[in-house]
Amino acid sequence: MAEYRTSAHAKYAIKCHLVWITKYRYKVLRGAVAERAQDPIRQTCQMRDVVVRGAVAADHMHMLVSAPPHLAPSKLAHYVKGRLSRRLQYEFSHLRKRYWGRHLWARGYICATMGAVNERTVREYIESQKWDEGVEGFQVIAPESP
Numbered sequence: 116m117a118e119y120r121t122s123a124h125a126k127y128a129i130k131c132h133l134v135w136i137t138k139y140r141y142k143v144l145r146g147a148v149a150e151r152a153q154d155p156i157r158q159t160c161q162m163r164d165v166v167v168r169g170a171v172a173a174d175h176m177h178m179l180v181s182a183p184p185h186l187a188p189s190k191l192a193h194y195v196k197g198r199l200s201r202r203l204q205y206e207f208s209h210l211r212k213r214y215w216g217r218h219l220w221a222r223g224y225i226c227a228t229m230g231a232v233n234e235r236t237v238r239e240y241i242e243s244q245k246w247d248e249g250v251e252g253f254q255v256i257a258p259e260s261p
Contacts, residue, residue, distance in 0.1 A: 120166075122183055130229035131188045133178045135196060138214060138221045142173035148207055152176070155202045159195050179229070188226045196220050 119126045137143055144152060149171040156178070160167040166181040182191055200219035204210045210219065 120181065120183070125184055127184050128181070128231060129184060130179065130181050131191075132227045132229060133180060133188065133192055133195075133224055134175060135192065135224040136175040136221045138218055140174045140221075141213065143210060143213065143219075144171050144173055144176070148203060148210070149173075151206060152199060152203060155199045156195055159198050160191075163191065163194065165191060192224045192226070196224070 119128050121127075152171050153169070156167065156169060156176075160180065163186055164183050165186065167178055169176065169178040178195070180188075180191065182188070200217070204214065204217060204219060211217075
């Protein structure tokens with residue numbers, strides 16, 4: 116069973132796996148840089164009520180996040196990548212020299228959702244519903260109101 120979180124008007128269990136890479140896949144996230152990367156991520160996620168687990172590799176980042184429904188994964192990636200890039204380049208001059216255009220990260224990211232049930236379970240549930248003849252791929256289950 117999924118652990119549900121609560122906001123003022125919703126219960127939710129929204130989990131995503133986010134991954135992004137350094138520009139040109141340079142292996143700059145090592146040693147002190149990798150250690151320092153953790154704090155800005157935690158702070159950014161804490162400000163937005165996001166629960167996070169993460170890992171820093173030499174040329175990419177992994178985050179497993181549980182975010183509130185009003186926060187899109189694209190916005191979360193934008194916030195974390197931006198703040199982390201600014202903080203690391205401010206504190207480590209060798210990053211400013213390597214990334215003279217002030218872009219530490221490559222464009223984009225990967226986002227994969229995590230759920231309490233897998234796709235096969237959902238697909239089997241949907242396909243087990245009563246289908247009208249000639250309907251292709253989508254079915255209205257609720258009856259019409261009188």
